[in-house]
Amino acid sequence: MHKQGLLIVISGPSGAGKGTICQELIKKNQNICLSVSCTTRQPRTGEQHGVNYYFVSKLEFEEMIKNNKLLEYAKVYDNYYGTPIGYVEEKLNTGKDVILEIDIQGALQIKEKYPQGVLIFVVPPTLSTLRQRLADRKTDSQETINKRLNCVCQEMTNIAKYDYLVVNDEVEKALSQVEAILIAEKCRPSRFDINKFLES
Amino acid sequence: MHKQGLLIVISGPSGAGKGTICQELIKKNQNICLSVSCTTRQPRTGEQHGVNYYFVSKLEFEEMIKNNKLLEYAKVYDNYYGTPIGYVEEKLNTGKDVILEIDIQGALQIKEKYPQGVLIFVVPPTLSTLRQRLADRKTDSQETINKRLNCVCQEMTNIAKYDYLVVNDEVEKALSQVEAILIAEKCRPSRFDINKFLES
Numbered sequence: 001m002h003k004q005g006l007l008i009v010i011s012g013p014s015g016a017g018k019g020t021i022c023q024e025l026i027k028k029n030q031n032i033c034l035s036v037s038c039t040t041r042q043p044r045t046g047e048q049h050g051v052n053y054y055f056v057s058k059l060e061f062e063e064m065i066k067n068n069k070l071l072e073y074a075k076v077y078d079n080y081y082g083t084p085i086g087y088v089e090e091k092l093n094t095g096k097d098v099i100l101e102i103d104i105q106g107a108l109q110i111k112e113k114y115p116q117g118v119l120i121f122v123v124p125p126t127l128s129t130l131r132q133r134l135a136d137r138k139t140d141s142q143e144t145i146n147k148r149l150n151c152v153c154q155e156m157t158n159i160a161k162y163d164y165l166v167v168n169d170e171v172e173k174a175l176s177q178v179e180a181i182l183i184a185e186k187c188r189p190s191r192f193d194i195n196k197f198l199e200s
Numbered sequence: 201m202h203k204q205g206l207l208i209v210i211s212g213p214s215g216a217g218k219g220t221i222c223q224e225l226i227k228k229n230q231n232i233c234l235s236v237s238c239t240t241r242q243p244r245t246g247e248q249h250g251v252n253y254y255f256v257s258k259l260e261f262e263e264m265i266k267n268n269k270l271l272e273y274a275k276v277y278d279n280y281y282g283t284p285i286g287y288v289e290e291k292l293n294t295g296k297d298v299i300l301e302i303d304i305q306g307a308l309q310i311k312e313k314y315p316q317g318v319l320i321f322v323v324p325p326t327l328s329t330l331r332q333r334l335a336d337r338k339t340d341s342q343e344t345i346n347k348r349l350n351c352v353c354q355e356m357t358n359i360a361k362y363d364y365l366v367v368n369d370e371v372e373k374a375l376s377q378v379e380a381i382l383i384a385e386k387c388r389p390s391r392f393d394i395n396k397f398l399e400s
Binding site: 120121123125126127128153156159160162163164165166167176177179180181183184185187188189190192194197198199200 | 320321323325326327328353356359360362363364365366367376377379380381383384385387388389390392394397398399400
């Protein structure tokens with residue numbers, strides 16, 4: 001029998017490097033997989049059902065909400081986005097760790113439904129690094145960048161609700177901290193089979 | 201300014217290999233030091249004051265109890281043993297991690313006085329391994345070994361009060377798990393200086 005995998009939730013400001021950390025984790029660890037969200041938005045060119053997203057109708061999504069089939073969900077403009085419980089549980093039950101990159105609201109919804117989920121907040125080393133990273137992308141106006149930074153300061157008031165905070169100064173170091181967190185979380189006494197031990 | 205070090209408390213049955221893990225940790229990590237206990241028992245040949253123990257009089261020890269100068273203490277037969285707060289705090293304040301090898305009663309006293317202390321319980325892979333290890337020592341009678349094993353089964357009912365449980369199958373692996381726990385614990389949001397970040 002496999003031990004249950006870990007549900008790992010990664011949040012943090014845009015530009016903190018969450019995506020890179022998640023990709024590297026999956027590349028290095030065969031036991032970790034990325035959660036696949038479902039959404040009501042139209043697939044973009046190249047996006048595959050079941051790989052990038054599960055593309056569902058609005059009616060199907062609302063049925064999932066009603067039947068408590070989502071770990072968390074949100075409506076962004078006119079589209080729903082959510083994490084299907086089924087997919088996540090199936091992976092966890094085979095002993096796989098599932099990683100989810102998600103915003104604070106989603107992360108806190110998950111903590112409520114699945115308290116053993118491990119919430120990790122990723123931050124850049126300084127606010128000015130973040131400003132620079134956002135500017136380097138050349139996708140946002142100065143005004144948007146300022147708005148984003150204000151938003152980050154707001155978001156940071158929630159870090160105490162997370163289990164861990166990782167400062168992404170160097171990716172290698174941040175990655176090894178996340179890996180250490182996973183090892184530590186697998187040493188929780190609640191995961192230990194005491195009856196099996198007492199018979200051993 | 202140094203960040204506060206971690207107080208790490210290691211417990212577990214005799215024969216689980218706590219001592220080896222502690223020694224290896226200290227050998228490998230210059231930032232970790234072993235706590236020095238105080239006791240009212242007489243020094244044995246070769247034992248040094250301030251290295252193996254702080255040897256104090258019964259009166260001095262009882263003064264320390266009265267003035268709340270001990271993180272935990274116990275009376276074993278006619279002698280007191282305890283962990284002086286002063287020594288531990290001094291090390292933690294300079295950013296050093298302090299490791300303490302102590303029984304469950306002591307560990308739980310510490311968790312009460314210093315909730316941010318990290319409690320790790322070390323167990324052998326199976327009860328029969330433990331029986332074998334104790335027999336190999338050739339210091340205990342069969343009756344004593346049986347008593348010890350019963351005692352272990354009793355103690356195991358307390359593992360849920362610990363933060364972590366490490367199975368010491370191979371020392372190298374157990375050691376790397378303890379090291380991962382220390383890295384993870386240093387990623388707690390409570391250790392993050394949010395004001396400094398917001399000004400950065």
